[in-house]
Amino acid sequence: MKNNLVTDIKTAVNLFRDMRKERKNGCNIEVKKVVDVPIINCGPTFLNTVEGCRLINGEYQIFESAKQAYDKLSQDEKYKLAHAPKDGEFIARARFWKSVLKPVMDSKQYRTSMYLILSWYIHIKQMSVKGGAVA
Structure with missing residues (x-):
């Protein structure tokens, strides 16, 4: 003292x-x-992506495998994925997820995850055509 x-x-x-x-x-x-104010910068997470939000409603193991693959991405890639795809970006984004998910999942999980992601892309596209909000 x-x-x-x-x-x-x-x-x-x-x-x-x-x-x-x-x-x-x-x-x-x-x-x-x-006064010092602590700041926590978590950055984007898998649930900040439309793909993460779509896959969390599916099979737990599919979500976990996809999340682990997402966690290995660079910060730049994570920030790019934080927004829903716009016109002209759907195909490139689907190919990106194909390359990321295929190595970490068995064939059944991979097909299920890609089906869920692509069906959500279709939903996003339909909502933008109708003038609705895009989730």
């Missing part, structure tokens, strides 16, 4: 001395209380 008190007093004296020195040099000194 005494060591902390002495250290705090030394710090205050040094700060006061530095402030007076700078004020004499013509600087405008303003003292403000600053």
Whole structure:
């Protein structure tokens, strides 16, 4: 306790001395209380993608395999996948997921996951044609 008190007093004296020195040099000194606020940046997750939201409603093992494959992607790829595909992006996005999912799933899981993803792409496309909101 005494060591902390002495250290705090030394710090205050040094700060006061530095402030007076700078004020004499013509600087405008303003003292403000600053509070550290912790910031957590999680970045995008698999559930930030339309594919993740679609696959979570299916078989647990399919979702887990797809999530593990997603977790291995770079941050740039994850950010690109965080938005629903727009016109002209559906085929490239389906091919991307094909290349990501095929190595980590057996053939039945792969077919099921691609069916779910493609059916959701069709839904997105139909909603955009009808002028509805895209999920």
